[in-house]
Amino acid sequence: MGKIIYGSEVSSELREELRLEAEHLKQEGKRIPKLAVILAGDNPASLSYVKGKAKACEAAGILEETFHLDGSVSQKELEDLIHQCNENAEIDGILLQLPLPAGLDENHAIEQISPHKDVDGLHPLNFGKVHLGIPAFVPCTPLGIMELLKRMGCDCDGKNAVVVGRSKLVGEPAARLLLNANATVTICHSHTKNLKEICRNADILIAAVGKPRFFNHEYVKEGAYVIDVGINRLADGRLTGDVDFEDVKDLCAAITPVPKGVGPMTITMLLENTMKAYREAVNESGGL
Numbered sequence: 220m221g222k223i224i225y226g227s228e229v230s231s232e233l234r235e236e237l238r239l240e241a242e243h244l245k246q247e248g249k250r251i252p253k254l255a256v257i258l259a260g261d262n263p264a265s266l267s268y269v270k271g272k273a274k275a276c277e278a279a280g281i282l283e284e285t286f287h288l289d290g291s292v293s294q295k296e297l298e299d300l301i302h303q304c305n306e307n308a309e310i311d312g313i314l315l316q317l318p319l320p321a322g323l324d325e326n327h328a329i330e331q332i333s334p335h336k337d338v339d340g341l342h343p344l345n346f347g348k349v350h351l352g353i354p355a356f357v358p359c360t361p362l363g364i365m366e367l368l369k370r371m372g373c374d375c376d377g378k379n380a381v382v383v384g385r386s387k388l389v390g391e392p393a394a395r396l397l398l399n400a401n402a403t404v405t406i407c408h409s410h411t412k413n414l415k416e417i418c419r420n421a422d423i424l425i426a427a428v429g430k431p432r433f434f435n436h437e438y439v440k441e442g443a444y445v446i447d448v449g450i451n452r453l454a455d456g457r458l459t460g461d462v463d464f465e466d467v468k469d470l471c472a473a474i475t476p477v478p479k480g481v482g483p484m485t486i487t488m489l490l491e492n493t494m495k496a497y498r499e500a501v502n503e504s505g506g507l
């Protein structure tokens with residue numbers, strides 16, 4: 220029977236530490252960390268994620284402001300708002316909710332975010348630094364994945380890690396962090412030929428493809444550490460991961476569920492990155 224590691228439980232612990240830190244700042248009359256969330260359009264999934272982020276900030280005592288723009292917003296209006304957030308000394312972190320409505324240039328918008336406030340770790344400067352092994356903002360989901368592996372008692376050094384999915388927000392940076400932790404890393408994607416064989420050789424399997432319950436026992440090595448990044452909505456409205464949890468859970472050493480796995484950790488790492496941005500901003504300004 221594999222261990223089930225709940226991101227929701229790990230998150231409660233980490234968020235409580237953040238809450239205490241924010242409370243301490245408040246008691247000392249210091250400025251409070253603040254996250255700006257920019258959402259363009261009315262994508263229902265994005266609306267729900269943004270609400271989750273706002274709630275988590277509130278519970279942790281971190282200030283949050285959501286800038287909800289119309290779906291028809293121009294590139295210039297969007298980027299003007301980003302520039303305003305860059306210049307606002309009360310704002311420590313800026314999260315541009317993705318995907319943007321069709322017609323907007325995501326890469327160009329992300330490049331407008333100050334690298335010091337880029338709590339999503341998507342600015343090319345932070346992305347590049349992570350890939351050079353230089354400390355920087357790391358994207359929240361990959362950061363959450365590494366924390367979950369740690370909590371599983373998994374030492375990545377020398378292990379075969381297989382990441383299925385190569386998105387810039389998740390798969391690709393997750394592979395890099397695993398490499399930085401001395402795993403032997405294979406990245407698989409939609410053009411990969413012998414996916415099953417490669418996965419069966421994985422000591423660590425990161426599933427991030429967006430196919431409900433795709434990874435069954437045929438894809439999982441006995442004793443593997445399995446991280447399920449998938450968030451798929453079933454016809455009945457329930458959420459399920461990319462891993463066939465029931466089919467795999469007795470086979471692996473440890474596994475994360477969906478919901479209550481990687482999702483809550485993503486939000487927790489966003490709070491951690493916002494606090495990190497705050498600490499660095501305060502140090503830069505000489506402790507004010």
Ligand SMILES: Nc1nc(=O)c2c([nH]1)NC[C@@H]1CN(c3ccc(C(=O)N[C@@H](CCC(=O)O)C(=O)O)cc3)C=[N+]21
Nearest residue numbers: 268271315316317318339359478479480482483485486
């Ligand atoms: N710039 C940007 N940064 C992101 O970090 C980002 C993004 N864009 N776009 C969309 C994805 C998705 N994402 C999730 C966060 C929390 C849950 C989460 O907490 N899920 C709960 C369930 C929530 C529910 O029931 O709907 C769970 O898994 O237990 C899920 C997904 C962040 N994303």
